[in-house]
Structures are given as structure tokens and as C-alpha cells.
Amino acid sequence: MSRSSAAAREIDTLVIGAGQAGLATSYWLSRAGVEHLLLEQRPELGGAWQDRWDSFYLNTPNFAFLLPGMTYDGPEPDAFLPRDGVIELFREYARRIAAPVRVGTEVSRVARADGGTTAGSGFAVDTSQGNWLARNVVLANGAYQRPRIPPSAAKLPRHITQQHSHDYRNPAQLPEGAVLVVGTGQSGGQISEDLLDAGREVHLSVSACPEAPRRYRGQDMFYWLLEVNLHGPEYGINGLQAAALASPAARFMCNPLISGNAGGHSIRLRDLGRRGVRLHGHYEGTDDGAITFSDDLAARIALTESAFGQRMQVMLDSYILSAGIEAPVAESVPPVDWQPSGSGARLDLGAEGVTSVIWSTGYGLDFGFLDIPVLDEWNYPRHFRGVTEVPGLYAVGLPWLTKHASSTVAAVGMDAEYVAGHLAGR
Structure with a gap:
């Protein structure tokens, strides 16, 4: 001892x-x-x-x-x-x-x-x-x-203010100028809206987090998620049980892009783009005063939009059917008439007046x-x-x-x- x-x-x-x-x-x-x-x-x-x-x-x-x-x-x-x-x-x-x-x-x-x-x-x-x-x-x-920030963040110019979402409190913390938000999990989406509401110019690097409706078949989305968490195995639906994960890495996958602000709503990337947010691909690194992103913005947006229907919606519908729950049919999601212009694969910080970067890149x-x-x-x-x-x-x-x-x-x-x-x- x-x-x-x-x-x-x-x-x-x-x-x-x-x-x-x-x-x-x-x-x-x-x-x-x-x-x-x-x-x-x-x-x-x-x-x-x-x-x-x-x-x-x-x-x-x-x-x-x-x-x-x-x-x-x-x-x-x-x-x-x-x-x-x-x-x-x-x-x-x-x-x-x-x-x-x-x-x-x-x-x-x-x-x-x-x-x-x-x-x-x-x-x-x-x-x-x-x-x-x-x-x-x-x-x-x-x-x-432990806030996660990519090591390449150290290569950004020193005059750029950097914060993790862990330390972000409000737009007044940041110097005047445009803001780049990296990551479109729940934090990235909500902080982007917070900046927009304050009249800030916003750039947003898109990750792979899925969009989802805030309400689905007459209930808040979390109502159904909780039902499947707690009672899904009773009906043979185990998709939200840890034992059913395809890989240990899946324990850290991001949650649906929704918000509790303004009475609760879903966050849609095309809607952010329509409101003036400049969307970019996945963050790749820094390059002499510029930031580079994956050159797949259109495909990435389409992926976030389709993910709910491909997996989660099927699981929720199966649960509702198997449990014999009477629920209205799924609500139709109105399309947003907005398309990205360009690939969004490179951002010159100086030319675009970007003075701050917020890393909404999760925790370890x-x-x-x-x-x-x-x-x-x-x-x-x-x-x-x-x-x-x-x-x-x-x-x-x-x-x-x-x-x-x-x-x-x-x-x-x-x-x-x-x-x-x-x-x-x-």
C-alpha cells in the first residue's frame, strides 16, 4: 500500500x-x-x-x-x-x-x-x-x-479567434467579421442559427450528421426514439440497443440535427443555405491562410437528407406497426428550393473576412x-x-x-x- x-x-x-x-x-x-x-x-x-x-x-x-x-x-x-x-x-x-x-x-x-x-x-x-x-x-x-479539436487547427493564422463549442457562449464573444463553424451535429447547427439571428455572416463545414424531422407521426421525434430504446426489444426491434451496433465506433456517431429552441424544430442544411449560410464540404485542413474541404458538398447534403428515411424511419415505422400503435401517417417534408453554388471546397479566410472559427467537432x-x-x-x-x-x-x-x-x-x-x-x- x-x-x-x-x-x-x-x-x-x-x-x-x-x-x-x-x-x-x-x-x-x-x-x-x-x-x-x-x-x-x-x-x-x-x-x-x-x-x-x-x-x-x-x-x-x-x-x-x-x-x-x-x-x-x-x-x-x-x-x-x-x-x-x-x-x-x-x-x-x-x-x-x-x-x-x-x-x-x-x-x-x-x-x-x-x-x-x-x-x-x-x-x-x-x-x-x-x-x-x-x-x-x-x-x-x-x-x-475533452473537447476535440483537429491538430491542424494550430496552423491557422494567429489573428483568427478559435473556440470549441464547449467555450462558446454568444456572438458578442467573437470579433467582428465572418465566422466559420466546423461540424453539423446538434451544436454546430444550433450555434449557426444563433450567429445568424445576431446578423453574423456564417460559413458552415458540413459533416455527416443526419437531418430528421422534429415531429414524426403525431409525436415529437424523441418520443418514438425513447419508445424504441425502452420497448423495442419486446417486439424484436433492437436497432437502438448497444449489442446491435455494427462496430464499437458507432457508439460515437452523431445525433439527428434537431433543436429545442423556438419551441423545437428540425435544422435543415438547405434552409440554412437559403438564409445566407455559406456551406462547405467536410473540413480537411489548412493551407497557407485558407481552409480546404472535401469536394462533395452536393452529395454530402443529399446524404444528410436521405439518412433518416434509410434507417431511422424504417425502424420507427416497424416499431409502430409491431406494437399495434395507432399513429397518423408520416408528414410530408416540404422541399427547400435552394441549391449550393460551387463545390465549397476552399475558403480563403482573409478574402472572405473570416475572423473566427468555432470547432463543433464533439468530445472525447x-x-x-x-x-x-x-x-x-x-x-x-x-x-x-x-x-x-x-x-x-x-x-x-x-x-x-x-x-x-x-x-x-x-x-x-x-x-x-x-x-x-x-x-x-x-
Whole structure:
């Protein structure tokens, strides 16, 4: 046992992270009578929602707020919460369940307490507020920890302001001039709209994230997605279960291009183009003051438009049919009369007056503190239903932990319940 471990405080279970996954786990651990403490590196509760921009609205409707012990019971189940409302709701949840949280505590190392020689012997956990010995550790630090920025960003001219979407708050942060947004996931699409609403000139690099209708067959899109997540296997429809993924890489595929702003709506690339956004292909790199993109813009837009109908729509329709649900026929999507001009394969930053680049290029998992060989080639813990191959080490709240919605407020509580039950049974 190390010198630091000898002086450490002892506890049954440490939960790393006090966002939705950590709080849901705390709920079930308390009900099982398990002594535990949540360690949160941020100075205040509210999780990664505190890292969103000022105009952000939750993309899932209020009815999908299904944390154990607290669900949305307000007058607008089909509406969407703004960022500050989401943060306050999580703080209220922590108060309601009396979660034992220590904020401002960053975990720097988690290792086997005995160096890994004895199964189930516990863990040495080093933090900015002292060290611990824990019988169990739950990794609940989420999927939005390490912003991804391509290495070639370092080659951009120094006068160009660069931000990841993680740090973007509002257009006033940026210098005057045009803005390039790289990536058309939900963040890229919504930030582009935020900039447009502020009257900024916007360039947008298109990735492969699919467009989708905000509402489908009489319900919000997330209603059907949640139904298939939770009940699809009952009818032989397993497309949103982790076991059905074709590749481990699919755990990180982007979500449909929709928004909770303005009452909820879908984001369509052609509509952004019609409103004045200059669309470009996939970001490839920098070249002497210019940025290069893939020369396939028209095909790329067509791909994003067709993806929903090719896979997701078929799955949702099959579920509705198999479950015997009476639902109206699919709504027709009116075409947008706009075509890209040119290939959008090169952007001269100086000539086009671009002064800022926002990297909406997603996040990577961050388990840099984990000194235990339990991660796969994708930096994802090897596990079954959140129970890793190392006795006493668990994971909750990761994308596709057990299903597509595992990291959302609608389904994280289910995985947390299983993990807490397994942990208590030890």
C-alpha cells in the first residue's frame, strides 16, 4: 500500500461526477443503504449543461426528464427547457434526493489499492481535496469532458479567434467579421442559427450528421426514439440497443440535427443555405491562410437528407406497426428550393473576412485519471451493463452503455439502478 493510501480516508463507494449519471446513481445507492460520496470537479452542481451557450435549449422535451425520484410534472410536457432551467432542475434534484456531493474536487488518479494483486481489494483515489480508499468506484464523469479539436487547427493564422463549442457562449464573444463553424451535429447547427439571428455572416463545414424531422407521426421525434430504446426489444426491434451496433465506433456517431429552441424544430442544411449560410464540404485542413474541404458538398447534403428515411424511419415505422400503435401517417417534408453554388471546397479566410472559427467537432471520453487497464481502443471501459471487468469498478452515463439513450436524462436512471444493485450485492 502506498504512503498516500495509508493516510487516506476510507469509504465504501466513490462516485466520480455529479451530473445526471452520478446523481441518478446516488439515488439508487441511497435506497440500497450504500455509504457513498460524489466527487464533482466543478465548483457548482449542474453538470456539463453549464458548458452550453447562452441561448441553448435542451433538445429533449420536458416529458423525457425521467430521473429516478423526480420527473417533470409541470404544465408544458412538450416544451423544452432553457440552459439555466436545466441547471436549476438538476440542483433541485440533488437537494431533493439529499445527494452527498463534494464540489470543487478533481480526481487525479484511480488505481487498485494493492497494485492489482488481489481481486476486489478496493481502490486508491487521489483528489485535489485529499486521498481516499474506496471499496467501489463508479465512473460517472460523462461523455462531454475533452473537447476535440483537429491538430491542424494550430496552423491557422494567429489573428483568427478559435473556440470549441464547449467555450462558446454568444456572438458578442467573437470579433467582428465572418465566422466559420466546423461540424453539423446538434451544436454546430444550433450555434449557426444563433450567429445568424445576431446578423453574423456564417460559413458552415458540413459533416455527416443526419437531418430528421422534429415531429414524426403525431409525436415529437424523441418520443418514438425513447419508445424504441425502452420497448423495442419486446417486439424484436433492437436497432437502438448497444449489442446491435455494427462496430464499437458507432457508439460515437452523431445525433439527428434537431433543436429545442423556438419551441423545437428540425435544422435543415438547405434552409440554412437559403438564409445566407455559406456551406462547405467536410473540413480537411489548412493551407497557407485558407481552409480546404472535401469536394462533395452536393452529395454530402443529399446524404444528410436521405439518412433518416434509410434507417431511422424504417425502424420507427416497424416499431409502430409491431406494437399495434395507432399513429397518423408520416408528414410530408416540404422541399427547400435552394441549391449550393460551387463545390465549397476552399475558403480563403482573409478574402472572405473570416475572423473566427468555432470547432463543433464533439468530445472525447476522458479517463486520464484511471490508472487501471480497463479501457478499450476507443478509450471506453470494457463492461457488461456498466459492470467493468475489474471487480468494484463501474461506469454509468456513457453513450450507448446499454442502449442509444443511456446517456440521456430519460434512460440514465435505468443503468444506474442496475449498477447500484450489482454494487450493493457485492
